[in-house]
Amino acid sequence: MLQRDAFIREITAAIVERPEIVFMSADFGAAALDDLRARFSQQFVHCGISEQAMIDVGTGLALEGKQVFAYAMAPFLSLRALEQIKCGPGIMNLPMCLISVGVGLGYADSGPTHYVTEEFACLRAIVGSSIYTAADSMTAALIAQHLIRQPCFAYVRLDRDELPAIEPAAAMAFVENGYRVLGESAPNKIALLSHGKMVHACLELTRTSPDRFFSIDLIRAKPFPAELVRLLSQTKAVIAVDEQTPSGSLAAAVFEATSRSGNFVRIVPHTLPETYVFENGGREYLLKKLGLSAEGILQAAKNLG
Amino acid sequence: MIEIVVALFHGDFVRFDPARKVFRDRVLISKGHATVALYPILAHFGALPQAEWDAWGKSPSVLRLFGNNSIPGIDVTSGSLGHGIGVGAGMALAHKRAGNDTRVYVVISEGELYEGSTWEALLFAAHYDLSNLTVIVDVNSLIILGTTDDCMALNPIEDKIAGLGLTVHVCDGHDFDSLISALSGKHVGVGPRMIVAKTVKGKGCSLLENKANWHYWNPITGEQIEQCRRELA
Numbered sequence: 001m002l003q004r005d006a007f008i009r010e011i012t013a014a015i016v017e018r019p020e021i022v023f024m025s026a027d028f029g030a031a032a033l034d035d036l037r038a039r040f041s042q043q044f045v046h047c048g049i050s051e052q053a054m055i056d057v058g059t060g061l062a063l064e065g066k067q068v069f070a071y072a073m074a075p076f077l078s079l080r081a082l083e084q085i086k087c088g089p090g091i092m093n094l095p096m097c098l099i100s101v102g103v104g105l106g107y108a109d110s111g112p113t114h115y116v117t118e119e120f121a122c123l124r125a126i127v128g129s130s131i132y133t134a135a136d137s138m139t140a141a142l143i144a145q146h147l148i149r150q151p152c153f154a155y156v157r158l159d160r161d162e163l164p165a166i167e168p169a170a171a172m173a174f175v176e177n178g179y180r181v182l183g184e185s186a187p188n189k190i191a192l193l194s195h196g197k198m199v200h201a202c203l204e205l206t207r208t209s210p211d212r213f214f215s216i217d218l219i220r221a222k223p224f225p226a227e228l229v230r231l232l233s234q235t236k237a238v239i240a241v242d243e244q245t246p247s248g249s250l251a252a253a254v255f256e257a258t259s260r261s262g263n264f265v266r267i268v269p270h271t272l273p274e275t276y277v278f279e280n281g282g283r284e285y286l287l288k289k290l291g292l293s294a295e296g297i298l299q300a301a302k303n304l305g
Numbered sequence: 306m307i308e309i310v311v312a313l314f315h316g317d318f319v320r321f322d323p324a325r326k327v328f329r330d331r332v333l334i335s336k337g338h339a340t341v342a343l344y345p346i347l348a349h350f351g352a353l354p355q356a357e358w359d360a361w362g363k364s365p366s367v368l369r370l371f372g373n374n375s376i377p378g379i380d381v382t383s384g385s386l387g388h389g390i391g392v393g394a395g396m397a398l399a400h401k402r403a404g405n406d407t408r409v410y411v412v413i414s415e416g417e418l419y420e421g422s423t424w425e426a427l428l429f430a431a432h433y434d435l436s437n438l439t440v441i442v443d444v445n446s447l448i449i450l451g452t453t454d455d456c457m458a459l460n461p462i463e464d465k466i467a468g469l470g471l472t473v474h475v476c477d478g479h480d481f482d483s484l485i486s487a488l489s490g491k492h493v494g495v496g497p498r499m500i501v502a503k504t505v506k507g508k509g510c511s512l513l514e515n516k517a518n519w520h521y522w523n524p525i526t527g528e529q530i531e532q533c534r535r536e537l538a
Contacts, residue, residue: 012359036413042402045398047429048425048428048429048432050425050428052421052422052425053391053394053422053425053429054396055391055424056391056392056394056426057391057392057395057398057429058390058391059381059395059396059400060392060393060399061398062369062393062395063374063380063381063392063395063396064395064399064400065395065399066399083385084388084391084422087385087388088388088392091373092374092382112467200350234447236365267441282316
């Protein structure tokens with residue numbers, strides 16, 4: 001199941017009992033959304049292809065007590081509407097959940113206008129935002145359940161593609177804690193910290209070299225999980241793997257969290273290069289070429305012993 | 306601007322609940338730099354506590370140049386242009402779907418018509434037939450660097466708005482009878498009403514009147530302040 005369908009299904013299930021929920025779309029679809037808008041038309045708002053207006057209108061709805069879910073293609077929900085996000089749910093601290101689909105190179109067939117490779121840094125900088133990323137559909141569903149129960153200003157990053165289910169399966173405790181450990185952690189191992197699709201590349205490497213690596217699926221990058229800081233400080237090094245451009249990627253979040261707590265962990269940023277990619281060939285091809293594969297991550301670890 | 310908000314609040318368009326000391330209707334000053342016009346009105350109705358009004362211009366004070374919703378009686382944080390109609394449309398939609406008779410008034414500057422988000426929001430408001438939303442555009446024909454006609458033409462504003470299917474009323478933004486007549490005007494089209502209030506920037510102060518450079522801070526002497534007060538008295 002696609003992550004977006006898993007997420008929207010949870011909202012559809014909750015909306016029956018929750019008249020305050022409003023689901024907005026900037027003309028972005030999903031099979032599950034067809035069901036929601038057909039059955040609950042009075043709680044659905046089509047905003048046209050107008051992400052900025054969607055956030056402003058959602059701000060007005062939230063100011064009147066609605067719990068707003070605003071859903072759009074990631075490149076346009078994030079950067080085009082960034083100032084609306086700051087001025088609405090940011091400054092006024094409103095319970096708006098922004099569902100952003102297609103992060104990273106998810107729109108690999110579309111080119112750099114559709115790549116979402118800077119938004120993590122941008123949204124993380126907005127005061128009061130919580131940032132969630134789903135690595136599989138089960139996690140997406142659990143994030144939805146969590147945010148329905150605990151409304152807040154949240155930015156949810158979903159993948160465009162259907163990603164394999166990760167074992168052990170996601171549980172609500174992982175979402176509430178903000179992360180899950182995949183493999184056995186140990187002080188002599190390198191932690192492969194990532195979120196979204198990159199978790200799968202990290203997991204591949206962890207499975208082939210379990211004595212050297214373990215993986216962490218960072219479900220909530222902001223606020224950065226406090227318990228995770230302690231775990232990271234007890235590792236040999238952290239490779240922060242992120243399908244983002246170098247500035248302000250996941251490594252920056254790890255550095256801020258660990259150094260604030262006085263834990264100076266060795267952090268290796270492993271990201272996309274500082275360039276816009278025009279080459280075609282599909283997402284897997286591009287990720288491999290740009291070093292965001294198990295092989296590429298292994299290369300990044302070569303100087304870590 | 307002052308005349309516009311006085312007409313709204315004292316012309317019985319914005320209804321006050323004295324028991325709860327809150328307004329039943331919403332007023333969003335999208336041109337956030339003009340929010341100060343609301344403070345004496347909020348104090349007059351009692352929505353703004355007297356102590357806060359007495360602290361105006363002192364430190365600390367919750368009252369500042371741009372409004373924010375931490376100030377009692379202020380419905381939205383504003384200052385960045387081009388957000389007000391969208392936020393107001395969201396409020397209006399919430400009340401329309403709930404079957405409430407709450408009215409939403411949004412005051413924008415004509416300069417906000419340069420922002421694309423303004424037009425996105427107007428399309429939205431028209432589509433959802435938000436007849437409980439009234440947008441008042443303060444047209445003084447000046448932006449920071451000169452007249453709108455010289456810098457980048459906006460006119461004919463009325464035709465452009467009417468082209469969206471909205472009802473447009475044009476009035477003298479300094480004349481209470483004209484403003485009240487426009488605010489009482491019938492809603493004959495789809496979506497919100499747009500009231501085009503023709504104004505003169507700095508009207509009544511010879512020092513400021515119709516001068517674009519008073520958009521931003523200028524040194525002003527105590528004698529000039531007294532002159533403005535005498536002319537406005």
